[in-house]
Amino acid sequence: MSPVTKRLFVKNYGCQMNVYDGRRMADVLAPLGYTIVPDPEDADLVILNTCHIREKAAEKVYSELGRLAPLKRKRRMLIAVGGCVAQAEGEEVLARAPCVDLVFGPQTYHRLPELIVRAERTRTVDTDFPVEPKFDRLPEQAAPQGIAAYLTAQEGCDRFCAFCVVPYTRGAEYSRPAADVLAEARRLVDAGAREIMLLGQNVNAYHGAGPDGGEWRLDSLIRALGRIDRLERIRYTTSHPADMDDALIAAHGEVEKLMPYLHLPVQSGADRVLARMNRKYRARDYLRIVEKLRAARPDIALASDFIVGHPGETEADFAETLRLVAEVGYASAYSFKYSPRPGTPAADMEDQIPDQVKIERLARLQEAIDRTQTAFNRATVGRIVPVLFDRAGRGALQAAGRSPYLQPVHVDCATPAEALRLHGRIAPVELIVAKQNSLAGRLAYQEAAPA
Ligand code: 5AD
Ligand code: SF4
Numbered sequence: 001m002s003p004v005t006k007r008l009f010v011k012n013y014g015c016q017m018n019v020y021d022g023r024r025m026a027d028v029l030a031p032l033g034y035t036i037v038p039d040p041e042d043a044d045l046v047i048l049n050t051c052h053i054r055e056k057a058a059e060k061v062y063s064e065l066g067r068l069a070p071l072k073r074k075r076r077m078l079i080a081v082g083g084c085v086a087q088a089e090g091e092e093v094l095a096r097a098p099c100v101d102l103v104f105g106p107q108t109y110h111r112l113p114e115l116i117v118r119a120e121r122t123r124t125v126d127t128d129f130p131v132e133p134k135f136d137r138l139p140e141q142a143a144p145q146g147i148a149a150y151l152t153a154q155e156g157c158d159r160f161c162a163f164c165v166v167p168y169t170r171g172a173e174y175s176r177p178a179a180d181v182l183a184e185a186r187r188l189v190d191a192g193a194r195e196i197m198l199l200g201q202n203v204n205a206y207h208g209a210g211p212d213g214g215e216w217r218l219d220s221l222i223r224a225l226g227r228i229d230r231l232e233r234i235r236y237t238t239s240h241p242a243d244m245d246d247a248l249i250a251a252h253g254e255v256e257k258l259m260p261y262l263h264l265p266v267q268s269g270a271d272r273v274l275a276r277m278n279r280k281y282r283a284r285d286y287l288r289i290v291e292k293l294r295a296a297r298p299d300i301a302l303a304s305d306f307i308v309g310h311p312g313e314t315e316a317d318f319a320e321t322l323r324l325v326a327e328v329g330y331a332s333a334y335s336f337k338y339s340p341r342p343g344t345p346a347a348d349m350e351d352q353i354p355d356q357v358k359i360e361r362l363a364r365l366q367e368a369i370d371r372t373q374t375a376f377n378r379a380t381v382g383r384i385v386p387v388l389f390d391r392a393g394r395g396a397l398q399a400a401g402r403s404p405y406l407q408p409v410h411v412d413c414a415t416p417a418e419a420l421r422l423h424g425r426i427a428p429v430e431l432i433v434a435k436q437n438s439l440a441g442r443l444a445y446q447e448a449a450p451a
Contacts, residue, residue, distance in 0.1 A: 005034075005035055006035075007035060007043045008035065008036055008043060008045050009040045009042070009045070009046045010022045011046075011048050012049045013048070013057060013083065014051025014057055014083070016150055016197065017200075017201070018049050018083055019150060020150040020199055021049060021106060021152075022047070022049045023143065023145065023150075024141070025047060025049070025082070027138065028110060028138060029112055031113075031139070036143075041071055044077060044078065045078045045080065045116065046068060046080065047080045047081075048064055048079075048080070048081050048082065049083040050081060050082065050083035050084055050085035051083060052087070052089075052165050052341070053084070053164075053341075054339035055340075055341070056339065058085050058089075061081065065097040065100065069097075069099040078116065078119060078120065079099050080104065080115075080116075081097075081100050081102070081103050082103075082105070082106070082109060083105075083106055084165065084169035086103045086105055087106060087107075087127050087169040088168065090127045091103075094125065102115055102118075102119035102124050102125075103125040104125075105126065105128070105129075105169075106155075106169065107129050107130060107134055107170075108126045108134070110134040111126065129171045129172075133174055133176075135176050135180065140184075140187060141184065141191070144188075144191035144192055144193075145188060145193060147193060147195065147388065147389075147390035148194070148195040148390045148402070149193035149196055149197070150196075150199050151184055151185060151188060151196050152176070152199045152200065153175065153181050153203055153206055153208070153218075153221065154173070154175045154198075154199075154201070155170055155174050155200060155201060156171045156172050156201060157170060158173040159202060159205075161267075161277050161278050161279060162276060162277050162310075162345040162346040163307060163341065163344060163346040164344060165341040165343070168343060168344075170201055173202065173205060175200075175205075175207050175209075176208055177209040177210075178208045178209065178210050178211055178216045178224065179211045181208065181221060182211075182221075182224055182228075185231065194232045194233060194388060195231075195232065195259075195390065196233070197235045198218075198222075198225075198234070198235070198237075199237065200238070202238070203237065203238065204236070204243040204244055204245075204248055205240065205243040206218040206221060208221065217245065217248065218236065218248050218251075219245075219247040219251040220247075226255045231257065232388065232426055233257055235259050235261065235406075238263050238265060238305075239262065239263065239264050240265075241264055241266065241279075241281050242279070242281050246292070250296060252293060252297040254296075259404045260299050261300065261406045262293065262300060262301070262302055262303065263303040263305075264286075264289070264303070266283075266286050266304050266306070267279060267307050267310075268307065268310065268320075269321035269322070269324030270313070270316075270318070270321060271283055271320075272312070272314075273312065273313050273317050276310065276346070276349070286324075287327065290328055299405075301405035302331060303330060303332045303406075304330055305334045306321060306333060306334070306336070306369075307337075308335060308337055308361040308362050308365055309338040309355075309357060309358030310346065310353070311338070311346050311349035311351050311353065313361075318361050318364075318365075322364065322368050325368045325372060326371075326372065328372075329372045329376065330372045330373065331372075331376040331377075332376075332406070333373070335362060335369060337355070338353065340352070370436065374434070376405075377434035377435070377436075378434045380403070380407065380431050381432065381433065381434050382432075383430070384428050384430045384431075384444045385403045385404060385405075385431060386404065386429075387403055387411070387426065387429040388401045388402055388425075388426045389401035389411075389422040389423050393410050396416040396419060397412055397413050397414075397415070398411065398413065399411045399418075399419045399423065403429075403431070407439050408438040408439070409429055409438065409439045409440075410438065410439075410440055411440075411441050411442060411443055412440075427443060427444075428444040429441035429442065430442050
Protein backbone atom coordinates (compact mmCIF):
# COMPACT_ATOMS: atom_id res chain seq x y z
CA MET A 1 0.00 0.00 0.00
CA SER A 2 1.42 3.40 -0.87
CA PRO A 3 1.63 5.88 2.00
CA VAL A 4 -0.82 8.77 2.23
CA THR A 5 0.37 11.73 0.16
CA LYS A 6 1.42 14.72 2.17
CA ARG A 7 2.69 17.94 0.74
CA LEU A 8 6.09 19.39 1.54
CA PHE A 9 7.41 22.86 0.76
CA VAL A 10 11.11 23.55 1.32
CA LYS A 11 12.64 27.00 1.01
CA ASN A 12 16.43 27.16 0.96
CA TYR A 13 18.45 30.20 1.93
CA GLY A 14 22.19 30.78 1.59
CA CYS A 15 24.78 28.46 0.14
CA GLN A 16 24.73 25.50 -2.25
CA MET A 17 25.03 23.13 0.68
CA ASN A 18 21.61 24.26 1.85
CA VAL A 19 20.23 23.42 -1.59
CA TYR A 20 21.77 19.95 -1.25
CA ASP A 21 20.47 19.58 2.33
CA GLY A 22 17.00 20.69 1.27
CA ARG A 23 16.92 17.89 -1.31
CA ARG A 24 18.15 15.35 1.22
CA MET A 25 15.38 16.43 3.62
CA ALA A 26 12.90 15.61 0.87
CA ASP A 27 14.64 12.22 0.44
CA VAL A 28 14.27 11.52 4.18
CA LEU A 29 10.58 12.41 4.08
CA ALA A 30 9.70 10.64 0.82
CA PRO A 31 9.09 7.23 2.51
CA LEU A 32 6.51 8.94 4.72
CA GLY A 33 4.55 9.98 1.65
CA TYR A 34 5.76 13.57 1.37
CA THR A 35 5.98 15.04 -2.11
CA ILE A 36 7.30 18.48 -2.96
CA VAL A 37 4.87 21.27 -3.82
CA PRO A 38 5.96 24.64 -5.23
CA ASP A 39 3.77 26.79 -3.01
CA PRO A 40 3.69 27.00 0.82
CA GLU A 41 -0.06 27.65 0.73
CA ASP A 42 -0.64 24.07 -0.40
CA ALA A 43 1.77 22.45 2.04
CA ASP A 44 1.17 20.26 5.08
CA LEU A 45 4.77 20.79 6.14
CA VAL A 46 6.82 23.91 5.45
CA ILE A 47 10.57 23.80 6.04
CA LEU A 48 12.67 26.95 6.00
CA ASN A 49 16.26 25.82 5.54
CA THR A 50 18.06 28.85 6.86
CA CYS A 51 21.38 30.71 6.64
CA HIS A 52 23.11 32.58 9.47
CA ILE A 53 26.24 33.79 7.66
CA ARG A 54 25.22 37.46 7.77
CA GLU A 55 22.58 39.31 9.76
CA LYS A 56 20.50 40.10 6.68
CA ALA A 57 20.28 36.41 5.75
CA ALA A 58 19.06 35.51 9.24
CA GLU A 59 16.47 38.30 9.34
CA LYS A 60 14.92 37.13 6.05
CA VAL A 61 13.75 34.01 7.87
CA TYR A 62 11.73 35.96 10.40
CA SER A 63 10.10 38.01 7.62
CA GLU A 64 9.11 34.77 5.89
CA LEU A 65 7.71 33.40 9.15
CA GLY A 66 5.66 36.59 9.43
CA ARG A 67 4.13 35.79 6.03
CA LEU A 68 3.52 32.13 6.91
CA ALA A 69 1.74 32.75 10.24
CA PRO A 70 -1.58 33.87 8.67
CA LEU A 71 -1.54 30.82 6.31
CA LYS A 72 -1.26 28.55 9.28
CA ARG A 73 -4.32 30.14 10.87
CA LYS A 74 -6.31 29.16 7.75
CA ARG A 75 -5.31 25.51 7.54
CA ARG A 76 -3.51 22.76 9.45
CA MET A 77 0.18 23.07 8.69
CA LEU A 78 3.45 22.26 10.43
CA ILE A 79 6.16 24.91 10.24
CA ALA A 80 9.78 23.85 10.73
CA VAL A 81 12.93 25.96 10.80
CA GLY A 82 16.11 24.06 9.90
CA GLY A 83 19.65 25.03 8.95
CA CYS A 84 22.08 27.45 10.53
CA VAL A 85 19.69 30.01 12.10
CA ALA A 86 18.01 27.07 13.83
CA GLN A 87 21.39 25.83 15.07
CA ALA A 88 22.52 29.24 16.31
CA GLU A 89 19.26 30.42 17.88
CA GLY A 90 17.51 27.19 18.95
CA GLU A 91 14.78 27.96 21.49
CA GLU A 92 14.93 31.66 20.60
CA VAL A 93 13.28 30.87 17.26
CA LEU A 94 10.26 29.46 19.14
CA ALA A 95 10.13 32.56 21.34
CA ARG A 96 10.36 34.99 18.43
CA ALA A 97 8.02 33.14 16.07
CA PRO A 98 5.00 31.54 17.78
CA CYS A 99 3.95 29.84 14.51
CA VAL A 100 7.04 27.57 14.51
CA ASP A 101 6.48 23.94 15.57
CA LEU A 102 9.95 22.50 15.03
CA VAL A 103 13.53 23.76 15.10
CA PHE A 104 16.29 21.44 13.87
CA GLY A 105 19.98 21.92 13.06
CA PRO A 106 21.95 20.97 9.93
CA GLN A 107 23.23 17.80 11.60
CA THR A 108 19.90 16.33 12.70
CA TYR A 109 17.69 16.32 9.63
CA HIS A 110 18.05 12.54 9.21
CA ARG A 111 15.77 12.42 12.30
CA LEU A 112 13.01 14.45 10.64
CA PRO A 113 10.43 11.63 10.62
CA GLU A 114 10.49 11.24 14.41
CA LEU A 115 10.90 14.99 14.98
CA ILE A 116 7.75 15.68 12.97
CA VAL A 117 5.74 13.19 15.02
CA ARG A 118 6.96 14.88 18.21
CA ALA A 119 6.33 18.37 16.85
CA GLU A 120 2.73 17.45 16.05
CA ARG A 121 2.20 17.04 19.82
CA THR A 122 4.55 19.63 21.26
CA ARG A 123 6.90 22.34 19.99
CA THR A 124 10.29 20.68 19.53
CA VAL A 125 13.94 21.75 19.26
CA ASP A 126 16.75 19.42 18.16
CA THR A 127 20.11 21.12 17.60
CA ASP A 128 22.44 18.30 18.69
CA PHE A 129 25.69 17.44 17.04
CA PRO A 130 25.20 13.65 16.97
CA VAL A 131 28.30 11.48 17.30
CA GLU A 132 27.18 9.39 14.36
CA PRO A 133 27.30 11.43 11.17
CA LYS A 134 23.94 12.01 9.53
CA PHE A 135 25.27 10.72 6.20
CA ASP A 136 25.25 7.18 7.63
CA ARG A 137 21.52 7.56 8.29
CA LEU A 138 20.34 9.26 5.13
CA PRO A 139 18.53 7.22 2.50
CA GLU A 140 19.91 7.10 -1.03
CA GLN A 141 18.94 10.12 -3.10
CA ALA A 142 15.35 9.61 -4.18
CA ALA A 143 14.79 12.49 -6.59
CA PRO A 144 17.08 13.03 -9.57
CA GLN A 145 18.94 16.34 -9.39
CA GLY A 146 19.27 17.01 -13.09
CA ILE A 147 22.23 17.68 -15.34
CA ALA A 148 24.45 19.57 -12.88
CA ALA A 149 24.26 18.02 -9.43
CA TYR A 150 25.56 18.92 -5.99
CA LEU A 151 27.25 16.36 -3.78
CA THR A 152 28.44 17.08 -0.22
CA ALA A 153 31.90 15.59 0.35
CA GLN A 154 32.92 17.57 3.41
CA GLU A 155 31.06 19.55 6.01
CA GLY A 156 31.83 21.86 8.90
CA CYS A 157 35.02 23.79 9.52
CA ASP A 158 37.89 23.90 12.01
CA ARG A 159 39.46 27.10 10.74
CA PHE A 160 37.65 29.60 12.95
CA CYS A 161 38.06 32.72 10.88
CA ALA A 162 37.33 35.58 13.28
CA PHE A 163 34.23 36.80 11.41
CA CYS A 164 32.57 33.47 10.63
CA VAL A 165 29.75 31.52 12.33
CA VAL A 166 30.19 28.34 10.28
CA PRO A 167 32.36 26.43 12.80
CA TYR A 168 29.60 27.02 15.38
CA THR A 169 26.57 26.28 13.21
CA ARG A 170 27.88 23.44 11.00
CA GLY A 171 30.24 22.04 13.62
CA ALA A 172 33.63 20.37 13.37
CA GLU A 173 35.15 19.44 10.05
CA TYR A 174 33.94 16.08 8.75
CA SER A 175 34.90 14.31 5.53
CA ARG A 176 32.68 11.55 4.15
CA PRO A 177 34.40 8.28 3.24
CA ALA A 178 35.50 8.35 -0.41
CA ALA A 179 33.57 5.17 -1.24
CA ASP A 180 30.31 6.83 -0.09
CA VAL A 181 30.97 9.93 -2.16
CA LEU A 182 31.82 7.83 -5.22
CA ALA A 183 28.71 5.66 -4.80
CA GLU A 184 26.52 8.76 -4.56
CA ALA A 185 28.27 10.21 -7.62
CA ARG A 186 27.51 7.04 -9.62
CA ARG A 187 23.86 7.21 -8.61
CA LEU A 188 23.68 10.86 -9.66
CA VAL A 189 25.25 10.03 -13.02
CA ASP A 190 22.85 7.10 -13.51
CA ALA A 191 20.01 9.56 -12.87
CA GLY A 192 21.29 11.90 -15.60
CA ALA A 193 23.96 14.14 -14.02
CA ARG A 194 26.79 15.15 -16.36
CA GLU A 195 28.45 17.54 -13.92
CA ILE A 196 29.09 17.13 -10.21
CA MET A 197 29.93 19.98 -7.90
CA LEU A 198 31.58 18.65 -4.76
CA LEU A 199 30.47 20.71 -1.80
CA GLY A 200 32.02 21.54 1.53
CA GLN A 201 32.42 24.61 3.72
CA ASN A 202 36.13 23.97 3.33
CA VAL A 203 36.09 21.22 0.73
CA ASN A 204 39.80 21.34 -0.10
CA ALA A 205 40.48 20.30 3.50
CA TYR A 206 38.83 16.98 2.53
CA HIS A 207 40.59 14.00 4.14
CA GLY A 208 38.14 11.12 3.96
CA ALA A 209 38.78 7.43 4.49
CA GLY A 210 39.95 5.96 1.18
CA PRO A 211 38.64 2.62 -0.15
CA ASP A 212 42.24 1.36 0.09
CA GLY A 213 42.38 1.92 3.86
CA GLY A 214 44.48 5.08 3.72
CA GLU A 215 43.33 8.67 3.87
CA TRP A 216 42.37 10.40 0.65
CA ARG A 217 42.80 14.10 0.04
CA LEU A 218 40.60 15.95 -2.41
CA ASP A 219 42.89 15.36 -5.39
CA SER A 220 42.52 11.55 -5.01
CA LEU A 221 38.75 11.87 -4.81
CA ILE A 222 38.68 14.03 -7.93
CA ARG A 223 40.90 11.60 -9.84
CA ALA A 224 38.56 8.71 -8.91
CA LEU A 225 35.50 10.73 -9.95
CA GLY A 226 37.28 11.42 -13.23
CA ARG A 227 37.14 7.69 -13.97
CA ILE A 228 33.32 7.54 -13.84
CA ASP A 229 31.97 7.09 -17.37
CA ARG A 230 29.42 9.65 -18.53
CA LEU A 231 30.46 12.09 -15.81
CA GLU A 232 31.86 14.89 -17.93
CA ARG A 233 32.59 17.72 -15.53
CA ILE A 234 33.84 18.01 -11.98
CA ARG A 235 33.92 21.14 -9.84
CA TYR A 236 34.36 21.81 -6.13
CA THR A 237 33.48 24.65 -3.81
CA THR A 238 34.51 26.31 -1.56
CA SER A 239 38.17 26.32 -0.67
CA HIS A 240 40.49 27.88 1.89
CA PRO A 241 43.80 29.09 0.39
CA ALA A 242 45.84 27.52 3.21
CA ASP A 243 44.43 24.07 2.31
CA MET A 244 45.32 24.39 -1.38
CA ASP A 245 48.02 21.72 -1.50
CA ASP A 246 50.36 20.97 -4.41
CA ALA A 247 48.67 17.66 -5.26
CA LEU A 248 45.34 19.44 -5.73
CA ILE A 249 46.96 22.17 -7.80
CA ALA A 250 48.57 19.47 -9.96
CA ALA A 251 45.16 17.80 -10.46
CA HIS A 252 44.00 21.01 -12.15
CA GLY A 253 46.60 20.40 -14.84
CA GLU A 254 46.07 16.67 -15.12
CA VAL A 255 42.40 15.76 -14.71
CA GLU A 256 40.69 16.75 -17.90
CA LYS A 257 37.20 16.61 -16.39
CA LEU A 258 38.15 19.03 -13.61
CA MET A 259 36.85 22.35 -14.90
CA PRO A 260 39.19 25.34 -15.18
CA TYR A 261 37.41 27.38 -12.52
CA LEU A 262 38.18 27.81 -8.85
CA HIS A 263 36.38 29.67 -6.10
CA LEU A 264 39.22 30.57 -3.74
CA PRO A 265 38.06 33.27 -1.31
CA VAL A 266 40.82 35.66 -0.27
CA GLN A 267 38.53 37.94 1.86
CA SER A 268 41.05 40.82 1.96
CA GLY A 269 44.24 41.92 0.22
CA ALA A 270 45.82 43.41 3.36
CA ASP A 271 48.06 41.33 5.60
CA ARG A 272 47.00 43.29 8.72
CA VAL A 273 43.35 42.45 8.07
CA LEU A 274 44.09 38.84 7.10
CA ALA A 275 45.87 38.41 10.45
CA ARG A 276 42.92 39.93 12.34
CA MET A 277 40.63 37.58 10.39
CA ASN A 278 42.79 34.61 11.46
CA ARG A 279 43.12 33.54 7.82
CA LYS A 280 46.65 32.11 8.26
CA TYR A 281 48.09 33.42 4.98
CA ARG A 282 49.44 36.69 3.63
CA ALA A 283 48.41 38.32 0.37
CA ARG A 284 51.69 37.22 -1.23
CA ASP A 285 51.02 33.57 -0.21
CA TYR A 286 47.66 33.78 -1.95
CA LEU A 287 49.22 35.29 -5.07
CA ARG A 288 51.81 32.50 -5.09
CA ILE A 289 48.99 29.90 -5.09
CA VAL A 290 47.33 31.71 -7.98
CA GLU A 291 50.62 31.66 -9.85
CA LYS A 292 51.02 27.90 -9.29
CA LEU A 293 47.42 27.25 -10.37
CA ARG A 294 48.00 29.20 -13.57
CA ALA A 295 51.22 27.31 -14.20
CA ALA A 296 49.25 24.05 -13.89
CA ARG A 297 46.22 25.25 -15.85
CA PRO A 298 46.92 28.49 -17.72
CA ASP A 299 43.27 29.28 -18.54
CA ILE A 300 41.91 28.73 -15.02
CA ALA A 301 39.22 31.25 -14.05
CA LEU A 302 39.40 32.49 -10.47
CA ALA A 303 36.60 33.60 -8.22
CA SER A 304 36.63 34.93 -4.69
CA ASP A 305 34.71 36.29 -1.74
CA PHE A 306 35.59 39.60 -0.10
CA ILE A 307 34.58 41.21 3.16
CA VAL A 308 34.82 44.99 3.38
CA GLY A 309 34.87 46.86 6.68
CA HIS A 310 36.17 44.01 8.82
CA PRO A 311 37.05 45.48 12.26
CA GLY A 312 40.25 47.51 12.01
CA GLU A 313 40.27 47.81 8.19
CA THR A 314 41.85 51.14 7.23
CA GLU A 315 41.58 52.98 3.92
CA ALA A 316 45.15 51.83 3.14
CA ASP A 317 44.17 48.20 3.86
CA PHE A 318 41.19 48.53 1.59
CA ALA A 319 43.38 49.97 -1.17
CA GLU A 320 45.44 46.76 -0.98
CA THR A 321 42.29 44.74 -1.57
CA LEU A 322 41.55 46.81 -4.67
CA ARG A 323 45.11 46.20 -5.86
CA LEU A 324 44.78 42.46 -5.39
CA VAL A 325 41.52 42.37 -7.36
CA ALA A 326 43.22 44.02 -10.32
CA GLU A 327 46.30 41.82 -10.01
CA VAL A 328 44.41 38.51 -9.96
CA GLY A 329 41.85 39.57 -12.58
CA TYR A 330 38.89 37.64 -11.17
CA ALA A 331 36.34 36.07 -13.49
CA SER A 332 33.75 36.70 -10.76
CA ALA A 333 33.59 37.54 -7.08
CA TYR A 334 31.14 38.10 -4.28
CA SER A 335 31.67 40.98 -1.88
CA PHE A 336 29.99 41.60 1.43
CA LYS A 337 29.89 44.26 4.12
CA TYR A 338 31.24 42.83 7.34
CA SER A 339 28.29 41.76 9.49
CA PRO A 340 29.01 41.05 13.19
CA ARG A 341 27.85 37.57 14.13
CA PRO A 342 27.05 36.88 17.78
CA GLY A 343 29.64 34.67 19.47
CA THR A 344 32.42 35.20 16.91
CA PRO A 345 35.70 36.93 17.93
CA ALA A 346 35.41 39.74 15.37
CA ALA A 347 32.02 40.79 16.76
CA ASP A 348 33.76 41.74 20.04
CA MET A 349 36.63 43.65 18.44
CA GLU A 350 36.65 47.31 19.42
CA ASP A 351 37.52 48.96 16.13
CA GLN A 352 34.24 48.29 14.29
CA ILE A 353 33.84 50.23 11.05
CA PRO A 354 30.88 52.61 10.58
CA ASP A 355 28.23 51.38 8.16
CA GLN A 356 28.63 54.42 5.91
CA VAL A 357 32.29 53.53 5.34
CA LYS A 358 31.40 49.90 4.59
CA ILE A 359 28.75 50.97 2.07
CA GLU A 360 31.19 53.24 0.29
CA ARG A 361 33.99 50.65 0.18
CA LEU A 362 31.59 47.96 -1.02
CA ALA A 363 30.54 50.14 -3.96
CA ARG A 364 34.17 50.77 -4.95
CA LEU A 365 35.06 47.10 -4.62
CA GLN A 366 32.09 46.03 -6.71
CA GLU A 367 33.14 48.45 -9.43
CA ALA A 368 36.64 46.96 -9.43
CA ILE A 369 35.22 43.43 -9.60
CA ASP A 370 32.85 44.39 -12.43
CA ARG A 371 35.85 45.64 -14.39
CA THR A 372 37.82 42.40 -14.07
CA GLN A 373 34.72 40.29 -14.70
CA THR A 374 33.86 42.22 -17.85
CA ALA A 375 37.46 41.96 -19.03
CA PHE A 376 37.43 38.21 -18.40
CA ASN A 377 34.17 37.73 -20.30
CA ARG A 378 35.33 39.91 -23.21
CA ALA A 379 38.57 37.93 -23.48
CA THR A 380 36.56 34.78 -24.12
CA VAL A 381 34.62 36.32 -27.04
CA GLY A 382 35.63 34.74 -30.33
CA ARG A 383 36.63 31.48 -28.65
CA ILE A 384 34.86 28.17 -29.23
CA VAL A 385 34.20 26.48 -25.88
CA PRO A 386 32.24 23.38 -24.86
CA VAL A 387 28.97 24.40 -23.20
CA LEU A 388 27.01 22.03 -20.99
CA PHE A 389 23.35 22.81 -21.64
CA ASP A 390 21.94 22.21 -18.19
CA ARG A 391 18.96 24.54 -17.95
CA ALA A 392 16.00 25.88 -19.87
CA GLY A 393 16.65 29.05 -21.86
CA ARG A 394 14.37 32.05 -22.05
CA GLY A 395 11.64 31.01 -24.48
CA ALA A 396 11.37 27.83 -26.52
CA LEU A 397 14.03 28.89 -29.04
CA GLN A 398 16.81 29.43 -26.55
CA ALA A 399 19.17 26.90 -24.98
CA ALA A 400 21.20 27.83 -21.91
CA GLY A 401 24.16 26.36 -20.13
CA ARG A 402 27.59 26.97 -18.69
CA SER A 403 31.04 27.34 -20.19
CA PRO A 404 33.97 25.52 -18.53
CA TYR A 405 34.59 28.84 -16.70
CA LEU A 406 31.09 28.73 -15.21
CA GLN A 407 29.92 31.65 -17.35
CA PRO A 408 26.22 31.46 -18.20
CA VAL A 409 25.95 31.07 -21.98
CA HIS A 410 22.83 31.23 -24.11
CA VAL A 411 22.33 30.22 -27.69
CA ASP A 412 19.46 31.01 -30.04
CA CYS A 413 18.28 27.91 -31.87
CA ALA A 414 16.57 27.56 -35.23
CA THR A 415 13.75 25.43 -33.86
CA PRO A 416 12.34 24.45 -30.43
CA ALA A 417 13.34 20.86 -31.28
CA GLU A 418 16.98 21.92 -31.60
CA ALA A 419 16.83 23.70 -28.23
CA LEU A 420 15.36 20.59 -26.63
CA ARG A 421 17.94 18.35 -28.26
CA LEU A 422 20.77 20.34 -26.72
CA HIS A 423 19.43 19.92 -23.20
CA GLY A 424 21.79 17.70 -21.19
CA ARG A 425 24.45 17.74 -23.88
CA ILE A 426 27.83 19.36 -24.25
CA ALA A 427 28.25 21.18 -27.55
CA PRO A 428 30.90 23.52 -28.96
CA VAL A 429 29.75 27.12 -28.90
CA GLU A 430 31.39 30.18 -30.38
CA LEU A 431 31.08 33.02 -27.86
CA ILE A 432 29.95 36.13 -29.72
CA VAL A 433 28.78 38.79 -27.25
CA ALA A 434 29.88 39.41 -23.66
CA LYS A 435 27.44 40.98 -21.25
CA GLN A 436 28.15 41.80 -17.61
CA ASN A 437 27.02 38.43 -16.26
CA SER A 438 26.52 36.19 -19.26
CA LEU A 439 27.53 35.52 -22.85
CA ALA A 440 25.64 34.97 -26.05
CA GLY A 441 26.97 32.33 -28.40
CA ARG A 442 26.17 30.31 -31.49
CA LEU A 443 26.58 26.61 -32.07
CA ALA A 444 29.92 25.97 -33.68
CA TYR A 445 28.71 22.98 -35.67
CA GLN A 446 25.90 22.29 -38.08
CA GLU A 447 23.32 19.83 -36.84
CA ALA A 448 22.99 17.03 -39.35
CA ALA A 449 19.70 17.32 -41.21
CA PRO A 450 17.25 14.64 -40.07
CA ALA A 451 17.22 11.67 -42.46
N1 5AD B 1 30.12 39.24 7.45
C1 5AD B 1 30.18 39.39 6.12
N2 5AD B 1 30.49 38.40 5.26
C2 5AD B 1 30.77 37.19 5.80
N3 5AD B 1 31.12 36.04 5.23
C3 5AD B 1 31.26 35.12 6.20
N4 5AD B 1 31.03 35.65 7.40
C4 5AD B 1 30.72 36.95 7.18
C5 5AD B 1 30.39 38.04 8.02
N5 5AD B 1 30.33 37.90 9.34
C6 5AD B 1 31.35 35.89 3.79
C7 5AD B 1 32.76 35.42 3.49
C8 5AD B 1 32.57 34.00 3.09
C9 5AD B 1 31.19 34.05 2.45
C10 5AD B 1 30.49 32.73 2.35
O1 5AD B 1 30.46 34.90 3.30
O2 5AD B 1 33.26 36.19 2.42
O3 5AD B 1 33.55 33.53 2.19
FE1 SF4 C 1 34.10 30.26 7.82
FE2 SF4 C 1 35.33 29.48 5.55
FE3 SF4 C 1 36.76 30.53 7.60
FE4 SF4 C 1 35.67 28.08 7.82
S1 SF4 C 1 37.29 28.73 6.38
S2 SF4 C 1 35.63 29.69 9.38
S3 SF4 C 1 33.74 28.35 6.69
S4 SF4 C 1 35.19 31.58 6.33
